[in-house]
Amino acid sequence: MTMEFPEPTVPAAGRAEVFLRYLDHFREMVLAKVAALPEDELRRSRLPSGWTPLELIKHLRHVELRWIEWGFQGREVAEPWGDQRGDRWHVAPDETRDTLVTALRAQGVHTASVIAGTDLATVGVPGPRWEGAEPPPLERVLFHLLQEYARHLGHLDIVTELAGGPIGE
Template structure:
């Protein structure tokens, strides 16, 4: 288990990198040990399955950092709104999550946080700063890790940090 980042870090970009890594590890830990049927079945009123939440995180991170901040074209930036999360495997989605993490970390380390996102990708006007994008993605991870906390509690009774294999 990756420990939650602690202390005071004057390096905001480094803090974002560490907290994103922490929440990605939490998501992996919450998924670990769920049976295949539980990964593809919803227990949430929203209808999300654990694999659909994972697919959403994979696509969301690419949407904000690659298509959004860098302005690079993506073949399917909204792919999490299709069947990807239902038909992908946990391993393939986790591999894509890790590849996205490498890309995100390079963006956060190579660009100033006050830099504005490129126009022409996700944004046509008034692009947000990298700082805003980083914190938006961080809150998405935290929120969906919380959803997975609820899933584990409902599926097997594991709560909080006890929900691991």
């Protein structure tokens, strides 16, 4: 499913709705680009850094997990860095496009429920995510998530083009 870009001229009920629209848009664009890639490109890297499209999906799921659940909500999370092995992103051989897409979408549903039920000025719960710093308000966390998605979608645009997939939005 691809979504139209959330143009600034489309009315929104408030800032929370704007964040939701952009996060949903960027998440679905990442997933649409990965869905358009042939199976043999999913675990292949076309970049010197070595990351793969499947690793990117898993990374983005963990980014939301770390910033929203482990960070903002202060929940105990078994493997907040479960997208990494050493200094690299990692996807196990038994993890598939379908399971990773399902996990990312489920994380997005959780993020949306937090945004819908929380004032943007609410400060996060103190915990290990903040490494001793004062927790930020939800709005700052969401700005960070948006830049993560936008940046990684741009990276994926290049990888998808190199792999012969669709280009542009």
